[in-house]
Amino acid sequence: MASPSEPQVTDRVLTLPNALSALRLLGVPVFLWFMLGPHHDLAAFAVLVVSGISDYLDGKLARAWRQVTRIGQLLDPLADRLYTLAIVVAFVIRDVIPWWLAAILVARDVVLAITLPVLRHHGWGPPQVHFLGKAATFNLLLAFPIVLLGTLGGPLAAVAVPVGWAFMVWGTALYWWSALLYVVQTAGLVRDSRRGANA
Numbered sequence: 001m002a003s004p005s006e007p008q009v010t011d012r013v014l015t016l017p018n019a020l021s022a023l024r025l026l027g028v029p030v031f032l033w034f035m036l037g038p039h040h041d042l043a044a045f046a047v048l049v050v051s052g053i054s055d056y057l058d059g060k061l062a063r064a065w066r067q068v069t070r071i072g073q074l075l076d077p078l079a080d081r082l083y084t085l086a087i088v089v090a091f092v093i094r095d096v097i098p099w100w101l102a103a104i105l106v107a108r109d110v111v112l113a114i115t116l117p118v119l120r121h122h123g124w125g126p127p128q129v130h131f132l133g134k135a136a137t138f139n140l141l142l143a144f145p146i147v148l149l150g151t152l153g154g155p156l157a158a159v160a161v162p163v164g165w166a167f168m169v170w171g172t173a174l175y176w177w178s179a180l181l182y183v184v185q186t187a188g189l190v191r192d193s194r195r196g197a198n199a
Helices: 016-036 041-064 070-093 099-121 131-150 157-198
Strands: none
Touching: 016 041, 016 070, 041 070, 041 131, 070 099, 070 131, 099 157, 131 157
16 A cells, blocks of 8 residues: 555556656657668657656656556556667667677666566566666666767767766666666565465
């Protein structure tokens, strides 16, 4: 049961926060098209900025208006994962980031994906998203558009490149740190399940 300070999770579907999350999902193929089709990098940058703003707003509005929903709790992390994957693939193809950095980022999600069937086998659902995971995603989704802005040249590039890569390095470190915490959490849940079965 939610505490008085936490909004109740509902089964509602038609809410503004959910609409913003759905809009973010629709932006993924649009971003890929701009990056890999006509190479409209400025338009791709704009899509990432709008996505970041909507990511902030959907969670903020859901809590403020007490419209936290089960589908929203699924759509928001799904949009984050899809954007991260789409950006990494597009950036590698366009030589914005090196392939080894993409491999490090993708490998983290592969590790977490492996834990899901293990948890399901022992009767647990996906682990709750914790603050460190949110901080890692925030840093990466902030780094990506800034790094892309740095490739456009002009006076902003001199600032965008070091700032963007600083967020990228820090976000990647947090990304893997949060993954290790999820793995430890999974191991603890599995251990508790086995103890319960033995008891």
